[in-house]
Amino acid sequence: MSIAKPLVDYAKSLRPQKGFTQSFSAFKKLMKYHRRYYWFVVAIVILAVIRSVLFSVEPLYTTFIVINVIGPPSNLSLLWGYLVVIILAGIGYAISNFVLIFVHGVMSQYIVRDIRTEYYRSLQGKSFSFYDSVAVGDLTSRATVDLQLVDMFLRTWLGTILNAVFTTIIIIAIILPISSIMTLISMATMPFIFYFTARLWIDTMPLFRNMQLIMGRLTSYIQQNIVGMKTIRIFRREKDVVDGFKEVESIYVNTAISAGKIQSIYMPLGPAILTLGIALVYVYAGYTLGIPGSALAVAQVGDIILFARYMMRLTFPIRDVSQTLGTWIAAYAGLERVLEITDAPRNVEDSPNAKDIKIEKGKLELENVTFGYAKDRPVLNNVTFTVHHGGKIAILGATGSGKSSLIYLIPRFYDIQTGSIRIDGIDIREFKLASLRKQIGVVLQDVFLFSGTIGENIAFGKPSASMDEIVQAAKSARIHAFIESLPLGYDTPVGERGVTLSGGQKQRVTIARALVGNPRILIMDDSLSFVDAKTEQEIQSAIEEATKTRTTLIIAQRFSTIKTAEKILVLENGSVAEFGTHDELMAKNGVYKKVYETQFVQKASPILDEAGGA
Amino acid sequence: MSGSYGTFSTKQEERRKRTVPDRVLIRRVYEYAQAHRTHLMIGISATVAGALTGLASPYMHAIAIDRIITPKNLSGFIWWVPLFVAIIMGNYLFQYIQTYQMRVVGENVVAKMRDDMMEKLQVISLRYFSEGEAGRIISRPTNDANTVRIFLRLGLTSILLDLSSILGAFTIMFYLDLRLSLFAITVLPVAIVLVWFLGKHSRAAYRRTLITTSGLTARMQEDLAGIKVTQAYAQEKETEKKFLKSQDENVKATIRAILIGSSYTPFVIGLRLIGTMIILFYGVNAVLTGTITLGILVAFTEYQFAYFMPLVDLVTMYDQYQSAMSAIERMFDVIDTKVEILDAPPERSIALQ
Numbered sequence: 001m002s003i004a005k006p007l008v009d010y011a012k013s014l015r016p017q018k019g020f021t022q023s024f025s026a027f028k029k030l031m032k033y034h035r036r037y038y039w040f041v042v043a044i045v046i047l048a049v050i051r052s053v054l055f056s057v058e059p060l061y062t063t064f065i066v067i068n069v070i071g072p073p074s075n076l077s078l079l080w081g082y083l084v085v086i087i088l089a090g091i092g093y094a095i096s097n098f099v100l101i102f103v104h105g106v107m108s109q110y111i112v113r114d115i116r117t118e119y120y121r122s123l124q125g126k127s128f129s130f131y132d133s134v135a136v137g138d139l140t141s142r143a144t145v146d147l148q149l150v151d152m153f154l155r156t157w158l159g160t161i162l163n164a165v166f167t168t169i170i171i172i173a174i175i176l177p178i179s180s181i182m183t184l185i186s187m188a189t190m191p192f193i194f195y196f197t198a199r200l201w202i203d204t205m206p207l208f209r210n211m212q213l214i215m216g217r218l219t220s221y222i223q224q225n226i227v228g229m230k231t232i233r234i235f236r237r238e239k240d241v242v243d244g245f246k247e248v249e250s251i252y253v254n255t256a257i258s259a260g261k262i263q264s265i266y267m268p269l270g271p272a273i274l275t276l277g278i279a280l281v282y283v284y285a286g287y288t289l290g291i292p293g294s295a296l297a298v299a300q301v302g303d304i305i306l307f308a309r310y311m312m313r314l315t316f317p318i319r320d321v322s323q324t325l326g327t328w329i330a331a332y333a334g335l336e337r338v339l340e341i342t343d344a345p346r347n348v349e350d351s352p353n354a355k356d357i358k359i360e361k362g363k364l365e366l367e368n369v370t371f372g373y374a375k376d377r378p379v380l381n382n383v384t385f386t387v388h389h390g391g392k393i394a395i396l397g398a399t400g401s402g403k404s405s406l407i408y409l410i411p412r413f414y415d416i417q418t419g420s421i422r423i424d425g426i427d428i429r430e431f432k433l434a435s436l437r438k439q440i441g442v443v444l445q446d447v448f449l450f451s452g453t454i455g456e457n458i459a460f461g462k463p464s465a466s467m468d469e470i471v472q473a474a475k476s477a478r479i480h481a482f483i484e485s486l487p488l489g490y491d492t493p494v495g496e497r498g499v500t501l502s503g504g505q506k507q508r509v510t511i512a513r514a515l516v517g518n519p520r521i522l523i524m525d526d527s528l529s530f531v532d533a534k535t536e537q538e539i540q541s542a543i544e545e546a547t548k549t550r551t552t553l554i555i556a557q558r559f560s561t562i563k564t565a566e567k568i569l570v571l572e573n574g575s576v577a578e579f580g581t582h583d584e585l586m587a588k589n590g591v592y593k594k595v596y597e598t599q600f601v602q603k604a605s606p607i608l609d610e611a612g613g614a
Numbered sequence: 615m616s617g618s619y620g621t622f623s624t625k626q627e628e629r630r631k632r633t634v635p636d637r638v639l640i641r642r643v644y645e646y647a648q649a650h651r652t653h654l655m656i657g658i659s660a661t662v663a664g665a666l667t668g669l670a671s672p673y674m675h676a677i678a679i680d681r682i683i684t685p686k687n688l689s690g691f692i693w694w695v696p697l698f699v700a701i702i703m704g705n706y707l708f709q710y711i712q713t714y715q716m717r718v719v720g721e722n723v724v725a726k727m728r729d730d731m732m733e734k735l736q737v738i739s740l741r742y743f744s745e746g747e748a749g750r751i752i753s754r755p756t757n758d759a760n761t762v763r764i765f766l767r768l769g770l771t772s773i774l775l776d777l778s779s780i781l782g783a784f785t786i787m788f789y790l791d792l793r794l795s796l797f798a799i800t801v802l803p804v805a806i807v808l809v810w811f812l813g814k815h816s817r818a819a820y821r822r823t824l825i826t827t828s829g830l831t832a833r834m835q836e837d838l839a840g841i842k843v844t845q846a847y848a849q850e851k852e853t854e855k856k857f858l859k860s861q862d863e864n865v866k867a868t869i870r871a872i873l874i875g876s877s878y879t880p881f882v883i884g885l886r887l888i889g890t891m892i893i894l895f896y897g898v899n900a901v902l903t904g905t906i907t908l909g910i911l912v913a914f915t916e917y918q919f920a921y922f923m924p925l926v927d928l929v930t931m932y933d934q935y936q937s938a939m940s941a942i943e944r945m946f947d948v949i950d951t952k953v954e955i956l957d958a959p960p961e962r963s964i965a966l967q
Contacts (some may be wrong), residue, residue, distance in 0.1 A: 058890070063914060065894060070908060072903050079898055083891055090887040094880035101879070105872035109865045120857055124850040129843060137752070138839040144831050145757075155872075219756045226735065226752050229743045238736035245732050253721045260717030268709035275671065275702045279695055282678060286691040302685055305912055308675055312916070411846060414766075434699070434848040442846040450840050461847035 003237055004244015011251045014210045023205065030150075030335060033111045038404050040107040044158050048102045052166035054096065056174060057089035059309040100159055108154035115150065115335075116143050119342045127348040128413040129373055137223045138216070142341060146334035153331035155323070160324045164317035164577050171310045172553045178303050186311055189277035193270045193318060201264035201325045205332075207259040212333040214252050221245065260490060263326075270322060271315040279312045290521040320605070336611030341378060348415050348433070356435040361389035361424050362551035364410070368419035373603035375417070381574045382419070382522040387567075389424075389520070392552040394562045396595065397571035403555045404445065406571065407523045410553065411440045423521070435467055441514030445525035454483055455490035459511045465516050477512035478542040479505065504535035508542050522547060524554040526561060536560070559596075639942050642861050646723045657715030661771060664708035665778035669786060670701050672916035676790075676909035676918035684908060712771060720766030724759055731755045731948045738951045754948050758941035765938035773931055776924035783921035797896050798918055801889040805882065809929045819871035819933070825911075826864040833860045879926075886922045889914055 034041060061082045070080045101516070123139065168190075176183045225232065225241055232241060285304045364387040372378035379402045387393050409416055412428060421428045428436055438461065448455050458473055459465040469545045470490065474480040482505060486492045494501060494509075501509065514522060526543065540560045546562075556562045568585055570578040570592050577591050585592035647654050674697070682690035732755060742751065787795040837844070837853050844853050897911040 062894065062912075064787070065898060066908060066912070069898055074902055076898070076902065079895070083894060084892075087887060087891065090883060090890075094883035094887075097883070098876055098880045101876040102873055105876070106869055109868050109872075113861060113865050116861060117858065120837075120854065122845070123838065123841070124854060126841075128845075131838075131841060136835060139835045141837055142830060143834055144827065215760075219752075222732070222753050222755050225732075226743060227732075230740060232736070233740065242729070242733050242736060246729050249725050249728060254726045256721045257718055260721070261714055264710045264713030264717070266707050267713060272706040276699065279698050279702070283691060283695055284699075286682065286688045296755050300686075305675075309912075311918075312671075332675075413842070413845065430698060437846060437848040444842055444846060446842070448840045448843050450843075451836060460849060463852055568874070 003240045004221070004247070007217055007340040008247050010217055011214050011248045014213060022336070023328075026335050027328075027331050027337070029339060030111075030154075033114055035106075036114070037107050037110055040110075041158065042101050044100060044107070045074060045162060047096050047103065048159055050164060051093060051096045051100060052170050053090045054093035055167060055313070056170045056310070057093075058086055059306065059361050060174060061086045061089075063302045063306040063309070065137055065306060084142035085484060102158075104159050105155055108151055108376055111154055112147055112151045115342075116147055117145055119338055122342045122344070123347070124348075125263055125346040126344070127346065127415075128408060130344075131382055132373075135220050135223065138220050139341070141216075141219065142334075142337050146337045149327075149330040149334035150338070153327040156320075157324050157328070158319070160320045164321045167314065167317050171314060175310060177308055178306070182281055182284060182307055185280050186277045188280070189273045192273050196266050196269045196273070197318075197322050199324065200263065200322060201329070203262045203266075204259045204326075205329050207255050207262070207473075208329045209333050210329065211252060211255050211259065214255070214336070215568055218248055218252070219247070220298060221248075225260050231435045237530065244317045267322060270318045274311060274315050278308050281311070282310065292413045309531055348412055350433050351429050353532065354430060354432040354435075357426060357431050359423055359520045360440045360571045363387070363389045363424050364521065364551055364553070365422040365425075366419070367422070369406075369409065369416050369421060370418045371405060371414060371416045373414075378417070379574050380409075383574075383576055384419075385569060385576060387551055387553065389551050390549055392547050392554070392564070392566045393593065394554050394556040394565035394567075395569050395571060396556060398590070402574040403571055404525055407525065407555060410521070410523055411437045411442060438517060439519055439521065441517065441519035441522040443507070443510050443522075443524040443526070444512045445555075447510050449501070449509060451508060452493065453488075454494055454509060457494060457509060458490075459516055460513050462517045468561060469516055470512075473512040473515040476515050476542070477487075478538055478545065479508040479512055482508075502535070507539055511539075511542050512547055520551060522550045522552045522554075524552065526554055526556055528559075570595075626726050628631050628967065631690060634943050634946070639946070643723065643942060644947060646726055647719055650719045650722055651725075653715045653718045657712055657719060657771075658774065660708045660711035660715065661774040662778045665703060665775050666782050667701050667705035667708060669782045669917075669920060671698075671705075671777065672913045673786060673790075673918065674701065675916070676907070676913035678909070679912060680907040680909035716771050717767065720763065721772070724763045726768060727762070727945055727949070728755050728759050729877055731759075731945060732779065734949055734951060734953075737953050739953075742951070746886050751948070759942050761941040762938050762945070764858065765934055765941075769931055769934045770940065773935070775932070776928045779924040780921045780928075783917045788919050791900075791906050794893065794897060794900065794906065794910075794914055797892050797894050798889060798914060800892065801885045805885045805925065808881055808885065809878060809926065812874075812881065813929050813932060816871065816875045818876045819867070823864070823867045823871045826860075826867040828937055830860050830864045833857055879916075880921070889918050889922070893918060942945065 042309075055464055065079065065082050066143070069075055069082065120143070172183060172187065175186070222245075225245075229503065232238060282304070285307075366386070367384050369380055369383040370378050371380045374508070383406065385393075395403050395406065405414065408414055409421060410428070410435060414430075423436075441461075455467075455470055458470050462469070466492075471480060474490075483490055511524075514524075523550065524547075526539075536558060537560075540558070543554070544564055545560060553567070554561060561584070562568060565582075567579065567581055569576060570585070570590075572591065578585050578588060580588070586596065674694070678690075678694055678698075682688060682694060735751070735755075784795075784799075787798060833856065837857060844850055893911070893914050897906065897914060900906045901908055901911050
């Protein structure tokens with residue numbers, strides 16, 4: 001099967017859907033975000049009225065100049081007065097326009113900020129299961145690229161729509177007293193313009209939506225390709241990758257061209273129809289001018305010029321509205337992608353009566369614990385065991401046996417389905433999440449360090465930690481000497497742009513990080529495989545020191561780790577296969593003994609299985 | 615402090631000066647467009663024709679005023695109306711052709727460049743894909759390609775349209791009346807200098823928003839990559855504080871850019887007003903002395919409108935043009951990367967026994 005098959009199938013499966021109602025509900029949601037900025041909206045409405053009024057002054061007064069200054073009869077003395085009015089109105093227009101753009105822009109920034117903050121907060125609360133199934137790049141691009149599209153719409157939308165409405169109203173108010181029939185004729189084109197603008201919107205919206213969906217998938221496809229380039233090279237799948245990409249790209253191009261075809265038909269139509277309206281006015285004027293005694297026979301040339309000029313002025317707001325509708329199509333798809341995440345329920349939450357509870361001793365009990373990522377497929381089945389305070393349990397099991405899942409249940413990274421987990425006799429769901437997690441030291445399998453200094457990273461769990469506490473933790477993790485050897489010591493920058501630490505060094509920093517709060521319970525996913533003997537010994541010594549006085553659950557890859565454990569728990573297909581001390585299990589002559597003999601005795605640096613497995 | 619590393623490097627990235635001259639880049643993009651040359655030529659011709667037919671409209675009004683309405687020679691409408699309608703239909707048709715043909719060219723060119731990039735990425739040395747570089751490489755076939763796509767979809771046609779509108783308006787104005795045209799364009803040099811000067815400030819402000827946006831993106835990316843650690847230590851509030859700070863910087867920079875960017879519109883409108891004043895003042899006198907007709911005066915005020923707006927548009931387009939050029943340069947950077955390890959030619963390949 002080609003690597004790209006799911007993507008190609010997805011792109012092919014997209015059918016243009018009428019997204020009108022969805023778009024409407026997305027718009028309503030967007031309006032909700034405007035509520036906080038009520039006064040901005042009011043200011044924009046007022047400014048839009050002023051702007052539209054002042055915008056209409058110039059054509060009116062140039063017509064006055066034509067009628068009253070040029071005449072006949074000509075009267076040059078009036079010219080200056082009219083010019084002053086035009087200038088003043090122009091300045092007023094320029095200023096109100098400037099203020100409106102600015103106020104609108106500020107409001108858009110505040111709203112985008114609110115949407116993004118809400119999105120970020122919701123991400124903070126999502127559980128590990130959520131993060132197991134999403135790509136970080138995709139989540140980031142929703143908050144940046146997609147919100148940028150929303151921003152583009154928010155910057156101008158209200159001003160543009162109000163401008164079209166008010167300008168039309170004011171122009172009608174000015175031309176109606178001159179000739180109601182001519183007004184009717186010139187406005188007769190309006191319904192057609194509305195109709196074609198709506199058609200443009202309704203017909204292209206599903207296409208643009210599909211384009212954005214394809215583009216989103218294509219982007220994560222490219223990301224996966226680049227991140228996993230090594231694997232692709234090893235398995236020689238380069239051609240597959242490119243062929244699939246080209247196929248989807250061509251679907252995108254075809255959709256874009258179809259959308260372009262619709263746009264090219266409808267977009268220039270509005271102004272064209274409006275201009276035809278002007279021709280109609282001329283025809284009518286010409287016709288009535290010819291009838292002696294008719295209303296227009298005595299009307300002046302200036303009136304007809306006025307009509308024509310105002311009609312031409314209307315083309316700008318109409319064009320802007322159709323452009324704003326275009327930005328809405330993009331914004332709507334973007335907003336949907338953001339809210340989809342924000343509105344998704346969080347699955348691990350504080351229970352209503354949760355409290356801050358201090359863990360005094362750290363006795364850990366698991367009773368009939370059953371857990372699965374999907375309801376009907378349990379990863380752990382009826383797991384029961386107890387660790388006395390200060391006790392140390394090593395967990396052994398093949399990939400997929402449920403080791404990581406088991407230890408991650410203690411700080412509630414996932415919630416169990418049935419059974420109970422108790423610390424010092426108290427169910428963990430009675431703890432507030434933050435209270436529970438702050439008191440459990442966790443060393444994750446993935447040794448992630450934030451950009452910042454080594455010191456900041458060690459103090460991550462307790463930003464208020466003193467230098468002494470940091471050094472103490474580093475000493476326990478056997479990394480202090482190394483840090484001191486760096487020119488900047490604890491102030492050495494690490495992370496993506498800082499110094500490069502080896503895997504073993506990183507792991508010891510993460511152990512130090514877990515120790516800073518002096519937690520009663522320590523959970524370690526020691527799955528770091530493929531390290532050299534010296535590093536292994538250093539890590540080992542760090543683990544030994546760190547676990548001395550703490551209740552510890554540790555996923556062990558090395559015999560040296562297992563050796564120091566008080567008891568060993570062997571997991572098989574999500575159930576406890578064996579539980580006891582090394583000697584007890586050896587005497588039992590079961591799974592443990594087999595693993596011990598085949599894996600640990602024969603190999604110098606034994607590895608039970610590859611790192612991995614939830 | 616801890617967030618400064620990500621931001622710092624992107625800052626350098628944004629500030630990196632372009633080294634390949636525009637004409638080289640344009641020529642290379644043109645090579646890609648060669649495959650769609652017919653579409654391109656039809657598209658460009660339609661753009662120019664569209665601009666010119668658009669400009670014919672005020673002139674037609676001048677004719678209507680001078681030859682038909684003022685002398686009450688109404689039979690003139692018999693030829694005027696069909697001609698006017700024909701020009702509008704022509705204008706519509708040209709715009710339709712232009713939008714469609716340019717879309718075909720633009721989409722295909724960007725798609726081909728992306729395909730070439732993807733093909734190249736599969737064969738270049740793996741050392742390009744080292745940890746810190748992944749984000750930068752990913753942005754080339756995605757963000758950069760998107761910038762170029764948007765530029766080709768909207769920017770390029772706007773530039774063509776604006777240029778032909780400006781040149782066309784000048785041609786018609788000078789044809790209608792030389793003296794009045796000279797008066798009308800007196801504000802032009804001032805406008806160009808002013809818009810250029812303010813544009814420079816707005817570009818600087820815009821670049822700052824790009825930097826803060828990269829900082830925000832880097833922050834978000836890192837926070838999410840380390841989210842499990844953050845949750846494990848219940849430090850959500852702390853990381854959120856840093857994120858909000860980074861976001862506030864971005865909001866502030868963007869608001870500043872909006873302020874500076876919108877501040878030149880009053881000046882431009884003011885200058886246009888002065889231009890209109892000059893035209894009206896001299897125009898009215900000229901009409902009264904019989905040097906020009908009323909229709910020409912009205913047409914002039916419209917043409918003044920017709921070239922000023924595209925002029926402002928062109929200046930604002932400069933940013934888009936620049937960022938598209940940088941994106942194109944980065945894309946060719948990938949396409950031109952030398953392949954270090956090549957497969958042996960087939961005749962020399964050895965089958966493993």
